[in-house]
Amino acid sequence: MKKSVVILGAGESGLGSAILAQKQGFAVFVSDLGKIKEKYKNVLLQHHIEFEEGQHSEEKILKSETVIKSPGIPDTAPLIQKLHKNGIPVISEIEFAGRYTNAKTICITGSNGKTTTTLLTYHILKNAGLNVGLAGNVGKSFAGQVANEQHDIYVIELSSFQLDGMYDFKADVAVLLNITPDHLDRYGYHMQNYVDSKFRIIQNQTKNDFFICCSDDEIIQKELEKREIKAACIPFGLKDPVEPGAGISDEKLIINFNQKQFSMSILDLSLQGKHNTYNSMAAGIASMVFEIRNEQLRESLAGFQGVEHRLERFLRVHGIEFVNDSKATNVNSTWYALESMHKPVVWIAGGIDKGNDYSMLKSLVKEKVKAIVCLGKDNSKLHAAFDTVAKNVVDASSMEEAVKAAYYLARNGDTVLLSPACASFDLFENYEDRGNQFKEQVRNL
Known part of the structure; x- marks a missing residue:
């Protein structure tokens, strides 16, 4: 008997999960309460994947061994509550895809700046000639890429909702940009719940991994005092740079990492403004973990085109x-x-x-x-x-x-x-x- 997996939500991540699950030999059923976009429906039909739209057939869903849910569905939804009550694991697409790849991962979260930092990091690694995929909240679905493409590294933008559905997944490089109140309606209007969600980015990390975080963010700094961080912690901020870490000195962005120093004038960064300096630092450190040469890093930080719909x-x-x-x-x-x-x-x-x-x-x-x-x-x-x-x-x-x-x-x-x-x-x-x-x-x- 094939193991069964149900996928709730037939968007980009749901579709990728369905294709990967089928490839891994699961019996797959996709269920979407809304209408499925024509382009996604066509892919499901081509792959002979069973699906429904406009409803959730609870009886069928509750017989599943694993459920992969869209990040847009809250944990408080009655169907999700029933699945939890029946002891059926409910996981995110990222958690599922992570089981079937040995690629290195750079995972980026924060209340603001995630997309810019993710695209910038991807841009740097790609320009340096590395075999890199872009996934999570941007690009193609992680699961779809694991099914159909083989990348050595994935740069993954993660929202708190995606992190909530991740349990065994590990980021080799975790980036936490900032934490400010957001999505509190999904966290019982309790800020600590949201903070805990963001800090899931470092779960399962070991001493061989890296945690890049903002030293100017008060919430992150308070939280670090309470937690035991196993990974190598690399801070970035607008003050003088530390070793290892990134900072600003004499209008220069400086990154110290692994006995190497990188520096460039903040006036030469393609992304201007204080918030973008943070994004450039975080992307720069993450790239230096993968031994990108200084001149390649400088070229990419100066030439990046920015993000649609962001300023x-x-x-x-x-x-x-x-x-x-x-x-x-x-x-x-x-x-x-x-x-x-x-x-x-x-x-x-x-x-x-x-x-x-x-x-x-x-x-x-x-x-x-x-x-x-x-x-x-x-x-x-x-x-x-x-x-x-x-x-x-x-x-x-x-x-x-x-x-x-x-x-x-x-x-x-x-x-x-x-x-x-x-x-x-x-x-x-x-x-x-x-x-x-x-x-x-x-x-x-």
Whole structure:
């Protein structure tokens, strides 16, 4: 009898898991409560993988030996609770794929900067000629690549939701960029639960592994005092560099690692701004673990093109610059975006609030924002936070309305910034859809 595996959710990670499970000889059943995208459905049909959409057949699912669930499904969902009660392991795609590869892994998490750091690290290793795959929240699914491609190293972006479904998986190089309140709605509005989730990035690490973390982040530093870290700990921060570690001295980014020193002017980094200096340091250290030569590292840090939907300077219309930062799905990301603006801002914000505390934005809004366009089904929290801070606060119920309102409120020399500080699921499929609609509407002006 074949072992059975059920996959909940037929998105990118679910599809990859299904193909890998079939290749490993499992009897596979894919179940999605929503509608499965045509391109994914076609792949399932080609592989003769059994699937259902628009429902979860509980009787069948509860007979499974292992369940791989999409990170979007919360542990509190009744079906997941039943699976736990029946003692059926519920794991993430990353956990499953990790069982079938001996490749080295660089795993990157944090509340902000994950995607940029992951893509930058991948860019550095690929430029140096290494056989490297990009997976997790970006790129193709990890499981799909393990099934169909053989890479020596994977650079994997991990959200807390993915980490929650990981048990035996180990990161050879773990990167923890920062921890600020996010997704608290999924963690019982208890910050420590979220912190514990992020620290799963170092579970199962040994003294032969590496843990790269931010020395300027108070939450991380407090947590390190409580925990026994087995891996070699390599800190990075904006103060003088330590050995081993990364820091800034005389406007130079310096990394000390393994008796080697790397340095370059922070003015030569392709990614500018304080938050990006952190990202460049973390990616630089991770790359030096794999013995990338200094000149290759310098070239990659200077030539990286950045990330779509992350502070993407998109278009200028009648002297007004439009910046797409749709990827800013929490308050801290938006703080960085506003902090990096040097012209008067018309700020488009809003969406699904994940237990946001907007107080940290108030002084920046007072200093830099001339008007706010609230884009969401329920904008009451934004109004409560900013009606007394900004001169103009208006509502919009579609991206077309929001862009037109922002354009009307802006003047030559101003910046219109889409940086929502919220999830996108009330009006959009995801942050990419939100960013793409923004760009489309700006083009239509």
